[in-house]
Amino acid sequence: MASYDVIIIGSGPGGYVCAIRCAQLGLKVACVEGRETLGGTCLNVGCIPSKALLHATEMLHEAEHNFAEMGLKGKSPSVDWAQMLAYKDKTVGQNTGGIEFLFKKNKVDWLKGWGSIPEKGRVKVGDEVHEAKHIIVATGSEPSPLKGVEVDEETVVTSTGALKLNKVPKQMVVIGAGVIGLELGSVYARLGSEVTVVEYLDAITPGQDAEIARQFQKMLTKQGLKFVLGAAVQGVSVKNKKATVSYKMRKDDAEAEITADTVLLATGRRPYTDGLGLDALGIAMSDRGQIEVNDRYKTSVDGIYAIGDAIKGPMLAHKAEDEGMAIAEILAGQHGHVNYGVIPGVIYTHPEVASVGETEETLKEAGRAYKVGKFPFMGNARAKANFMGDGFVKILADKETDRILGAHIIGPMAGDLIHEICVAMEFGAAAEDLARTCHAHPTYSEAVREAALACGDGAIHA
Numbered sequence: 123m124a125s126y127d128v129i130i131i132g133s134g135p136g137g138y139v140c141a142i143r144c145a146q147l148g149l150k151v152a153c154v155e156g157r158e159t160l161g162g163t164c165l166n167v168g169c170i171p172s173k174a175l176l177h178a179t180e181m182l183h184e185a186e187h188n189f190a191e192m193g194l195k196g197k198s199p200s201v202d203w204a205q206m207l208a209y210k211d212k213t214v215g216q217n218t219g220g221i222e223f224l225f226k227k228n229k230v231d232w233l234k235g236w237g238s239i240p241e242k243g244r245v246k247v248g249d250e251v252h253e254a255k256h257i258i259v260a261t262g263s264e265p266s267p268l269k270g271v272e273v274d275e276e277t278v279v280t281s282t283g284a285l286k287l288n289k290v291p292k293q294m295v296v297i298g299a300g301v302i303g304l305e306l307g308s309v310y311a312r313l314g315s316e317v318t319v320v321e322y323l324d325a326i327t328p329g330q331d332a333e334i335a336r337q338f339q340k341m342l343t344k345q346g347l348k349f350v351l352g353a354a355v356q357g358v359s360v361k362n363k364k365a366t367v368s369y370k371m372r373k374d375d376a377e378a379e380i381t382a383d384t385v386l387l388a389t390g391r392r393p394y395t396d397g398l399g400l401d402a403l404g405i406a407m408s409d410r411g412q413i414e415v416n417d418r419y420k421t422s423v424d425g426i427y428a429i430g431d432a433i434k435g436p437m438l439a440h441k442a443e444d445e446g447m448a449i450a451e452i453l454a455g456q457h458g459h460v461n462y463g464v465i466p467g468v469i470y471t472h473p474e475v476a477s478v479g480e481t482e483e484t485l486k487e488a489g490r491a492y493k494v495g496k497f498p499f500m501g502n503a504r505a506k507a508n509f510m511g512d513g514f515v516k517i518l519a520d521k522e523t524d525r526i527l528g529a530h531i532i533g534p535m536a537g538d539l540i541h542e543i544c545v546a547m548e549f550g551a552a553a554e555d556l557a558r559t560c561h562a563h564p565t566y567s568e569a570v571r572e573a574a575l576a577c578g579d580g581a582i583h584a
């Protein structure tokens with residue numbers, strides 16, 4: 123029986139980051155992973171493969187729409203789908219292999235196989251039982267099912283199947299207008315599929331600042347995606363590899379159907395804790411299947427902790443990573459913590475959408491007085507030159523103190539631009555602090571500064 127300070131179950135961004143941090147802090151650590159490769163959902167079937175396909179199809183879009191105007195003439199590239207999937211797989215392989223390398227470098231043992239916790243202080247992997255002072259559950263999540271929809275990962279797929287379809291479908295129906303559905307829907311729309319997104323709510327990207335969500339929907343519609351909002355899917359039937367999605371409009375119960383070659387079920391994800399033996403241990407769970415933890419990630423059983431998608435909070439890789447680092451530091455006697463008020467969310471469509479902190483809706487609900495500084499990318503020289511003039515930066519600041527409370531960006535590199543605001547928020551900055559910071563010209567970042575200026579005496583180029 124091998125003995126460790128810490129055994130982590132699951133090697134996603136929560137688990138692998140935690141393992142490396144534990145090792146750096148001098149703890150003897152092992153990470154259990156049942157998949158063939160490390161990196162969890164994120165590296166294998168999530169963030170990384172989806173971003174590879176988004177990048178490739180964005181390049182295609184650029185070639186089809188903007189090359190000629192820049193004087194780059196000639197035939198647009200044709201799509202070799204098998205090669206695009208090979209590029210995506212290579213990208214995944216480089217990243218998962220990278221984690222294996224980091225485990226060796228940091229002396230983290232990879233215990234290969236599916237783990238369970240037969241009792242406190244013990245982790246069973248295959249026939250072997252290992253001992254650990256601390257056990258961290260980082261087993262992530264799986265796609266949520268929907269009543270009446272049977273997934274076969276061929277015609278009716280989850281995001282996992284959508285990342286490896288054997289051909290580009292003529293028509294695709296996406297059920298759910300959340301981040302995953304819209305990212306993958308826009309990949310296939312750029313590849314020529316007719317994509318219809320069916321959403322239960324009356325707006326896309328629930329929880330998003332409403333003004334951004336409306337603008338985002340307009341942009342996606344211009345790119346060819348169709349939306350049916352306020353529609354409750356009743357079921358999907360498959361005949362001769364064609365799927366029919368039936369839905370009911372919520373406002374008047376009118377019934378309708380759409381037929382497609384592929385249906386992507388993207389109605390969210392739920393924690394995955396199967397086979398761990400948590401019930402027998404008496405670990406408290408929420409009614410949504412999340413492992414309950416305190417503010418130091420401890421479950422209801424001493425010595426057992428949980429992080430990432432398996433607990434409450436946004437299901438995001440960087441949230442899982444930060445929790446992984448925090449718990450490692452806590453177990454090493456330090457003071458790790460995560461500021462849940464400053465966790466950015468990014469949608470990697472073209473253009474990107476990024477948000478952090480409060481929205482206008484949450485501020486109104488809290489009755490907090492705020493001001494809005496907005497700046498359109500149309501006023502940004504770099505964005506105009508790069509055909510990226512659509513969209514805007516919006517900063518929300520406290521009306522009295524000018525402290526930044528949130529920010530929302532739709533436009534070029536929004537997912538990178540948002541971090542300047544995250545750092546400012548971590549330091550408790552006022553909009554004026556951003557506005558007085560010199561920003562290089564010509565960059566997209568100038569639009570962030572202009573939005574900060576707009577919180578005060580006004581933007582210069584608006």
Ligand code: FAD
Nearest residue numbers: 132134136156162163164168169237262430431437438439
């Ligand atoms: P996971 O990454 O789910 O890893 C858990 C691991 O535990 C898995 O490898 C699993 O095999 C293993 N495991 C489970 N049970 C056991 C067991 N009993 N024994 C051994 N191993 C076990 N997030 C972002 O921040 N940005 C994005 O761009 C983004 N894009 C996404 C795109 C898609 C298509 C999907 C599906 C998700 C995306 N996400 C994105 C979400 C992100 O992938 C998750 O939030 C993140 O992976 C959660 O990390 P985790 O460590 O909690 O769990």
